[in-house]
Amino acid sequence: MAEDDDSYWNSSSAKGFSWDDSSDSVVLPSASISSSSSNTPATDLVTFEAGLSTSSQVADRVREATKLISAAAELPEPSISQLVGLKDVRKLEAELLTVRKNFAKLQQDRFQPSSATQTVQDMVLGRPFSLEGFRSLQDKEGLLDSALEWGDGEVVLAVAIMLKNTLKRSKFLAIMSSRQEAADQLISHMVVRLELREVVDLLVSLDRS
Numbered sequence: 275m276a277e278d279d280d281s282y283w284n285s286s287s288a289k290g291f292s293w294d295d296s297s298d299s300v301v302l303p304s305a306s307i308s309s310s311s312s313n314t315p316a317t318d319l320v321t322f323e324a325g326l327s328t329s330s331q332v333a334d335r336v337r338e339a340t341k342l343i344s345a346a347a348e349l350p351e352p353s354i355s356q357l358v359g360l361k362d363v364r365k366l367e368a369e370l371l372t373v374r375k376n377f378a379k380l381q382q383d384r385f386q387p388s389s390a391t392q393t394v395q396d397m398v399l400g401r402p403f404s405l406e407g408f409r410s411l412q413d414k415e416g417l418l419d420s421a422l423e424w425g426d427g428e429v430v431l432a433v434a435i436m437l438k439n440t441l442k443r444s445k446f447l448a449i450m451s452s453r454q455e456a457a458d459q460l461i462s463h464m465v466v467r468l469e470l471r472e473v474v475d476l477l478v479s480l481d482r483s
Contacts, residue, residue: 390416391420394424430459431459
C-alpha cells in the first residue's frame with residue numbers, strides 16, 4: 275500500500291518549489307476549466323463584451339434624453355388659447371368678469387348692514403350675523419323691536435346687552451322703560467350672574483322698585 279502511494283506521488287507532474295533553484299520565477303501548473311456537460315447553455319458563460327455593450331447603450335440613452343430635455347426647455351410657453359382653445363378662452367374671460375363683479379358687490383355690501391329683520395332672522399336660525407352696522411339710535415331701536423316681534427328671548431337679550439354697552443345710560447333707560455319685555459330679559463340675566471347691585475340700580479331707574 276505504501277509503495278502504491280509512493281508511485282502515485284512520484285508520478286505527479288507538479289514540480290515542487292525549491293530555494294536552491296536558480297530561477298527567480300515560480301511556474302504554476304496549468305489548469306483548465308471544461309464544461310462537464312455539452313448541454314450547458316451559452317448564457318451561463320460570463321462575457322465582458324456583453325457588459326460593455328449594455329453600458330454603452332445606457333450612456334447613449336442618457337445623452338439622448340438630455341438632448342430632448344434641453345430642446346423642450348428652449349421651447350416658448352404655450353398661451354392659454356393654445357392650451358384650451360379660442361372658444362374656451364372667451365368663456366373663461368366671461369366667467370372671470372362675473373366673479374369680479376360679484377366680488378366687488380360683496381366688498382360694497384360688507385360696509386352696509388343687513389336689515390333689522392334679516393339680522394334677527396339670522397340670529398334665530400343660528401346663521402352668521404353682525405351687529406356692528408347698527409350704529410344710530412334709530413337702527414338700534416328697530417333691531418330691538420324686530421327681536422321682540424320674533425319673540426326669541428335669547429335674541430332679545432343679546433340685543434338688549436348690545437344697547438346697554440353702546441348707548442348712553444339715559445338713552446338706554448328710555449328704551450328699556452318703553453319695552454318691558456326686553457328689560458325683564460336683561461334683569462333675569464343679571465340675577466343669574468349675581469349682578470344684584472346693577473339689578474337694583476336698573477329697577478330704581480325704571481321706577482320698578
